[in-house]
Structure formats: C-alpha cells, structure tokens
Amino acid sequence: MTHIEVPESLRDEIKASHGAKQLPQEIQSQLFEAAVRAKSKSYSPYSKFPVGAAVLTESGEVFLGCNVENASYGGAICAERTAFVKAVSEGQQKFLAVGVVTNLKSFASPCGFCRQFMVEFGKDLQVYLFQEDGSVQFYVLRELLPHSFGPEDLEQFNAQA
Amino acid sequence: MTHIEVPESLRDEIKASHGAKQLPQEIQSQLFEAAVRAKSKSYSPYSKFPVGAAVLTESGEVFLGCNVENASYGGAICAERTAFVKAVSEGQQKFLAVGVVTNLKSFASPCGFCRQFMVEFGKDLQVYLFQEDGSVQFYVLRELLPHSFGPEDLEQFNAQA
Amino acid sequence: MTHIEVPESLRDEIKASHGAKQLPQEIQSQLFEAAVRAKSKSYSPYSKFPVGAAVLTESGEVFLGCNVENASYGGAICAERTAFVKAVSEGQQKFLAVGVVTNLKSFASPCGFCRQFMVEFGKDLQVYLFQEDGSVQFYVLRELLPHSFGPEDLEQFNAQA
Amino acid sequence: MTHIEVPESLRDEIKASHGAKQLPQEIQSQLFEAAVRAKSKSYSPYSKFPVGAAVLTESGEVFLGCNVENASYGGAICAERTAFVKAVSEGQQKFLAVGVVTNLKSFASPCGFCRQFMVEFGKDLQVYLFQEDGSVQFYVLRELLPHSFGPEDLEQFNAQA
Ligand SMILES: [Zn+2]
Ligand SMILES: [Zn+2]
Numbered sequence A, B, C, D: 001m002t003h004i005e006v007p008e009s010l011r012d013e014i015k016a017s018h019g020a021k022q023l024p025q026e027i028q029s030q031l032f033e034a035a036v037r038a039k040s041k042s043y044s045p046y047s048k049f050p051v052g053a054a055v056l057t058e059s060g061e062v063f064l065g066c067n068v069e070n071a072s073y074g075g076a077i078c079a080e081r082t083a084f085v086k087a088v089s090e091g092q093q094k095f096l097a098v099g100v101v102t103n104l105k106s107f108a109s110p111c112g113f114c115r116q117f118m119v120e121f122g123k124d125l126q127v128y129l130f131q132e133d134g135s136v137q138f139y140v141l142r143e144l145l146p147h148s149f150g151p152e153d154l155e156q157f158n159a160q161a
C-alpha cells in the first residue's frame, strides 16, 4: 500500500472548500502514478480497456484499483469501485480524492455506477481524470452526479414512516 | 401496454431543443399516472421503498417499470432500468422521456446506475421526477450525468487502436 | 405479449414434482420460439453475443427478454433478468419455466447473476436451454444454484435478532 | 495483508484433486480468523447483515473482503467480490480457497453473483462456509455453480465466428 502525506492544514482547507481547492501538483502526480500502477493489474479480457484508479483517504492512505471483468459482462467491477471496496474493507470510509486513468487519448470520466458508489461516502470527493501523458481534468463528485440519490433520501424516507 | 399520442411536430421540437422543451401538462400527467401504476407492482421487500417508472418512446409507446429487489442486495434492478429493458426487449431504442415516482415527500432522482444505463440510449432524455401529489421536477439527462462515459468513448478507443 | 395455455392439471403435476416433470414437447417448442424471437431484440454491441429468454408464468403468460448492454460493461442486464423484471412489473411473481437461447453451438447456461435473480422467486423453476437448431437441455433451478442464498436466509437472520 | 504459508506439496495435492482435498485444520482456522476480521469492516447500514470473506491465493497471500452497500441497493458489492477484486488489483489471479462468515446461526452460502464472479478465475476454488462459532461447511465452487457460464463459452463463440 502506498501512503501520501497530506498536511492536516491542507486537508482542512480542502474540506472547508467542499472539495473545490485542488491538491498541489506534487500530490496530484503521486495520485497519477498510483493510478497508472493500478491500471497495470487490470483484468479486462473482454473490453480490452484497462482502467486504473487510486483513492486517497483523509488519513493519507492510497488504495489502488483496476477493473475486473467477467464473462457475464454485467459482472464487471470498475477500477474506482475496486479502489473503494479495498479502502472500506481496510477500515477507511473518509475519502479526499480519486484519480482515474485509462489508455484513451481523451479524458474518461467515471461511469454512473461508480459515481453512485462513491457518492455514498461523500459528495465533496475530488475527482482527477488523468491521461497517460499526465494531463489532468478536475471535478468535484457533486458536479458529476448532481441531485444525487443517497443515504439521506432513505433516511428521510424512514423518518417519514 | 399504454400508448401516449405525441404529435410529430412536438417530437421534432423536443429533439431540436435537445430535450429542453417540456412535454405539455397533459402528457406529463399521463406519464405521472403510468409511473404511479408501475409503482404498485414493485417487489421491494428489503428496502420497503417502492419506485415506479414510465418511459415514453419516440413512437409513443409507454413502458412501465418498478424496482425488483433480491436477497443479495446487489442484485436489485431499479424501476428505471426495468422500464428500459422492457422497452428495448420490445424493439424500442429511441426514448423521449422517463417519469419516476416514489413515496418520498420530496423529489427522488434516478441513481447513478440508472443514469448510466439510460444515457446509453441518448443524453437528451427528459427526466420528470414526480411526487405522489403530482408535483414535478424536470431535468434533461445530460444535466444529471454530465461528462458521461458512453458508447462514444469506446468507439474512440477502438478508433485509436 | 404471448400466452401459452398450460392446463391446470399439468401445472399441478409440475409443482408437485418440484419442477422435475417436464413440459410437453409442444409447450417447449412454443417457449423456444418465444426465446428466439426475444433474442432478435438484443442490444449487445459490446459482446456481440445476443441472448433471448422467455419466462412462462403459472398463469400462462410469456414474457420475452433479451440482453441489454452498456458502455460500462458492468451495467449489462442479461436476457433472463430482463424477462423476469418485465413479468414482475406486470404483476407476475409465480413462474413455471424459463427458456434461454443463444447463437452458441452448445448449451449456454444462465450466469450466476441470473440464477440468483431468478431463485428469489422459487427454486423449482424449470430451465430449458435451447440451441438455435431446437435441441434442448433441461434443469431445475435448484440444480443450477444448489445451497442458494435467498430470502429465507434474511428471514432467519431477522428472526435471530 | 495477511500471509498463510501453504506448502507447495499441499498446494499440488489440492490442485491435483481439483479442490476436493481440504486444507488442514490449522489453515482453515487462519482463514476463519481472517474472514471474521474482515467482517468487522463491513459497511452494511441497509441490510444490517455484515459479511466477511478471506481469499487465499496460490502464493499464500490472504485478502480480506467485506460487503459494501449503497443507498441504491443494487450497488452493493459482497464480501467475496471485494476480496477478489482486492487480490486481482494486487496482481493475483490464482486462488486456492475462500472463507466466508456471517452472523447467521446457520451456513450462508455465497450468492449467485459472487459464484459467477469467482468462477471466472477457476472452478476448483475451495469454499469454506464458517459460522461465528467456528463450525464449517466445505464445497468446491464447481458444486455451487454447476454447468457454469464462463470465459470458455465466449471463447467458443469467438471460435465459431
Ligand atoms: Zn465505473
Ligand atoms: Zn436506479
């Protein structure tokens, strides 16, 4: 497992900005490299479209995920979700940022499945889309899944009853 | 199966507006009623959160969907996806609008899974969120899943190779 | 929608046999033809592997399903699940038999996802695997998903608490 | 990450037996403890049914997985799949055994989704179902997903074309 040191003051700034304040270049680069490394493990014999993801927890841990496909196509689990379940299964539920990289010569955004899966743990997640050449595009998860359906809806539903 | 007559001129206007021009009140009401009827069939013993959806094809057919859950929670299929696979399996792949209704006393938006599933068939889909009292909120799918990952990304990937 | 007349006495025999007593040749043929028709609607641009399914309810209704894929491979919904959510969304929850056909020159069995989805509604479901040439292989769902995890496990869990 | 030493001769025996030869008591106990530890990380606010899984690779690595649920129920990823994507994303694709534990006072078997996901990597996988009191039930994956649909079907399909 990789560790990226995120100073507490920076972490606080990011949280105060609801994810809008970007990570410094150096940390973005570490996230990029982690995502590239993750991509190399991809099991994607069907799509032949390897994806790598790296999620950075508030505590500075980095978890690497790749897509893992299945002969029954609907069984595929994307890189982002792999990274997230890895982190959760190691006791982490607070996330700062995720970086994603593919072999596309354009920016590939997380699919709606992954957006939904990630938003469960917070709308302020920073999303860095990388290309292999290191170019980057930045979003906050709430921009990618506006008006999301989440835990708060079910809570309200239970409160209603 | 229900049929809603959508005059060709209106259909053309909607398409020209990329989904922005809303359906007239009367058709929205028919969509609402169809979604409510769909909700009554929901199989949701685990969430106890019934959802109904009605999708309107370009040709004026309406397909009703409800959520169908599973003891293995990850097996659940939402109302929107049910409506869509129904339509596709009857030879329909061009959609104008989807209406969704729950028992929540607020607007519940399609989850990211459904947004991803629906965007496969076009970003200009009109999304009407209904409450049981008939109040409505309107979006175009591209607003709910901006920068989406779709067929065009895989096409570009294949073109790259 | 298609209707296949299943005499009540036969239905009772099948139920008494826990699915073991096969449908007569003629009804199997109708199921086969329905599954073939369903396959023609398949949306499978990624796998290029069209699948058709037809599920027969206790009341004699037949619902046709095909696979519907997604650019995010994990979003694919198989033919069997399509047929089942169609039926459920039309108020049906009691099933006698499902027929499945692909273009494979061998018998393709439902994937584990579909087995899990179908077992929610009963283990005695008859499963007919067809090839395009009409040859057939027969199973009862309990044979395809032995020691299954289902609603009864969650009920027991709730009773435990 | 945990490591369990599996002597090469034992590994060979297990493989020669197609999974039938069980692991010695001591290794089963280590797998059980790992699965229990994994369960403690479960994110299951909706089902309130925590599950833990531990998968043992041929090289002796152990990866811990728990279930991770979502407000959109269909987004849930089970403990077994979590353990598997973790392993794959760390470069492992050869598995000897998986252990699963829940809080049920009976044996809970992997759902069909997980059986399908795991069979992608081999039918001879050993499956140990544990109860909290340490009692155990043993299967080989091929017993839990007979006549499975897997990579070989798609290969045959491509060969056909
Ligand atoms: Zn994804
Ligand atoms: Zn949904």
Ligand SMILES: [Zn+2]
Residues within 6 Å of the ligand: A072, C078, C079, C080, C110, C111, C112, C113, C114, C115
């Ligand atoms: Zn399937």
Ligand SMILES: [Zn+2]
Residues within 6 Å of the ligand: B072, D078, D079, D080, D110, D111, D112, D113, D114, D115
């Ligand atoms: Zn499972």
